[in-house]
Amino acid sequence: MRRSVIVFFCVFVLLMIVILILNKTPEKFIIETYNIYQEDKLTKKIIFLDAITIKAPSDDFIEAIYQTKGEYVDSDSVLLRMESKEEAYQLAKSKNEYAISLLNSGKATQEEKLQAVELAENKLENTNIRSPIEGYIIKVPVNERLFVTKGTPLFEILPIDSSAYVQINAEEEVILKSAEFVKVCIKPSELEWLLEETQIVEQNNSRYLLLFSDFEGIDRELLDSLYCEILITYIDNQAAWIPKEYVYDEFVYLEGNKKMEINILEQKNDLLLVQGLKDHDILIKKR
Numbered sequence: 001m002r003r004s005v006i007v008f009f010c011v012f013v014l015l016m017i018v019i020l021i022l023n024k025t026p027e028k029f030i031i032e033t034y035n036i037y038q039e040d041k042l043t044k045k046i047i048f049l050d051a052i053t054i055k056a057p058s059d060d061f062i063e064a065i066y067q068t069k070g071e072y073v074d075s076d077s078v079l080l081r082m083e084s085k086e087e088a089y090q091l092a093k094s095k096n097e098y099a100i101s102l103l104n105s106g107k108a109t110q111e112e113k114l115q116a117v118e119l120a121e122n123k124l125e126n127t128n129i130r131s132p133i134e135g136y137i138i139k140v141p142v143n144e145r146l147f148v149t150k151g152t153p154l155f156e157i158l159p160i161d162s163s164a165y166v167q168i169n170a171e172e173e174v175i176l177k178s179a180e181f182v183k184v185c186i187k188p189s190e191l192e193w194l195l196e197e198t199q200i201v202e203q204n205n206s207r208y209l210l211l212f213s214d215f216e217g218i219d220r221e222l223l224d225s226l227y228c229e230i231l232i233t234y235i236d237n238q239a240a241w242i243p244k245e246y247v248y249d250e251f252v253y254l255e256g257n258k259k260m261e262i263n264i265l266e267q268k269n270d271l272l273l274v275q276g277l278k279d280h281d282i283l284i285k286k287r
Contacts, residue, residue, distance in 0.1 A: 018055040028255070031240045031281040038177055038236035044166035046186075046211065046226040049203055051138060051162070054079065054155040056148045063127070067155070069140050070221030073131045079155050079235055081144075082267045084127040091120035136215070140143060150283070158223060165208035166228060167202070173200060173207055181233040186226060191217055226265045246283045255282040 061083040067073055085244060098113035105113075139156035168176065176182060182195040197209040211228065218226070243265070247251050252260050252274075262276040277283075 002265050006220045029242060029246055029283040029285070029287040031277045031279060031283065033238040033240045033277065033279045035235045036237045036239050036275075037180065037233055039234045040234070042166075042168075042230040042232065043174060044168075044228055044230065046228055047167060047208065048138065048158050048162050048223070049165055049167050049201075049208065051156050051158050052133065053117060053153050054131070054157065056082075056150055056152040056154055057126075057129075058082075059149050062142055062144055062146050062154075063140070065140065065144050067131075067137055067140070067282050069137055070219070070223065072220070073130060073135065073137060073157065075134045079129045079137075082127045082129065084124060087120065087124040087127055091117070091124050094120040095244050115227055129154060130246055131155075131157055133157060133159050134246045135162070136223060156224075159214075163213040164211045164226070166207050166211060166230070168200070168207050170207075173209075175234055176200075178208065178232050179234045181231075182230040183233075185229045185231070186211075186218070187228060189218060189222065189226070190261070207264070237275050239265060239273050239275050241268075241273055242277075242283060244270050246285055247272055247274070248286065252277070253284050253286055255284055257284070 037208040056058060061079045063083050065080045067077065067079050073079070074142070094116040098099055098117050101110045101113040107190050118275070136158045139153070141156075142152070142154055143286050162166050176198050179198070182198065183192060195211075201210065209230075242252070247262070247264070250262055250264060252262055260276060260281075262274040264272050266273040266275050269271065
């Protein structure tokens, strides 16, 4: 009997010690965060940084235009001809004079007339405006029979190995570099794809995002009017679901009795979605 009393007393004391320990040890909750995603959409005009402009060499009338917008041209292809009637007349005249010199003139005169023919041929050839590169015509801002002054843009040509870009600002660049996904949709062609790599170049103190270098599927006639929508999915913040009994007026207590301010985003039953905590933070419940 006495032994039973002693055993009961010992068990009772042990239970009391455990209860006291539990009462003095705060309940704990280990934080597991997950990413909160946001989406931004940019609408941008597509820019071709390598495009070159062909300009009128002098004040003159445009006699004929041989190439149209969207066409592919080889290097040295004739794009248009400026007024050439006078040059053609002078060439015909000089050829006639050279032919006559061959019949009744000396060698010196014949050489002089031949040089006149060559000069007239060069002048007539110079009325042809040729493409200096292989590429696609993206602009033809002039018409036939139009008088233009020296320096007037006649053609804009995109080299065959060009790339397409959009201009971005510093804030957009930060978002792009932190993006999880970047989807590009070309308008009005409706081509779309995920951008595998964010490549940014600088030119004339401006920043540009590289979109594509392959023009397959792009309507060449639309090159000058292309724009794109860029859908950027990025991590905005991290959040965690925690039991609401760990929250005290938008504060929680971390292990070590450290007070931490949080931002409550949402509540579902007895759980709160909060920002301001890191993965593996340990919350304690104040008693």
